[in-house]
Amino acid sequence: MRMRECFVAGLVALSLSSNAGAEAMFETFESDPASSWTYLADTVMGGVSAGSATFERDATGAFVRLAGQVSTDNNGGFIQVRRSLSKRLPSSTEGVRLKVRGNGDTYFVHLRTKGTRLPWQYYQAQFSTTSNWSDIQLPLDTFKPSGQFLRQTPRAETITSIGIVAFGRDHTALVDVHEVDWYEAAR
Structure with a gap:
């Protein structure tokens, strides 16, 4: 009986450790993403861009689609889908990992921090898309501040x-966007 209990405990521990990576995934858009992601556009500041963020599924799985017309008229120029973080990232976080596809254009990831208090403050890094899913890694040191009063690099x-x-x-x-994740330095 003792050996059997040890075997069962070992299986439970193995199961928990193999699920740890899955739990570390920030977003796969599988479980009620509409409750945590919000669509925003420059219309909140008088701009005229129009679009949407829809949560969809195809043979590859679930994803969010950001689509629309971006216009710089009226000092505008953005559409976005954003999520607030419920937990702080560990300081060992090195960057953002995405799985994306698109129409071949360049898009951006904007990070807000405790120090970005004004609505127009953020850290920005760009990525390019193709019609096929691509894995993108954006190290935190590639994110540029939107203004001179922010740190040069965001702290995770x-x-x-x-x-x-x-x-x-x-x-x-x-x-x-099919996946959003954070990665740490290889040990």
């Missing part, structure tokens, strides 16, 4: 939200 433990953004020029946006 201060990040409060992440946004996927079509930004800065007149264009038709279409980007799908």
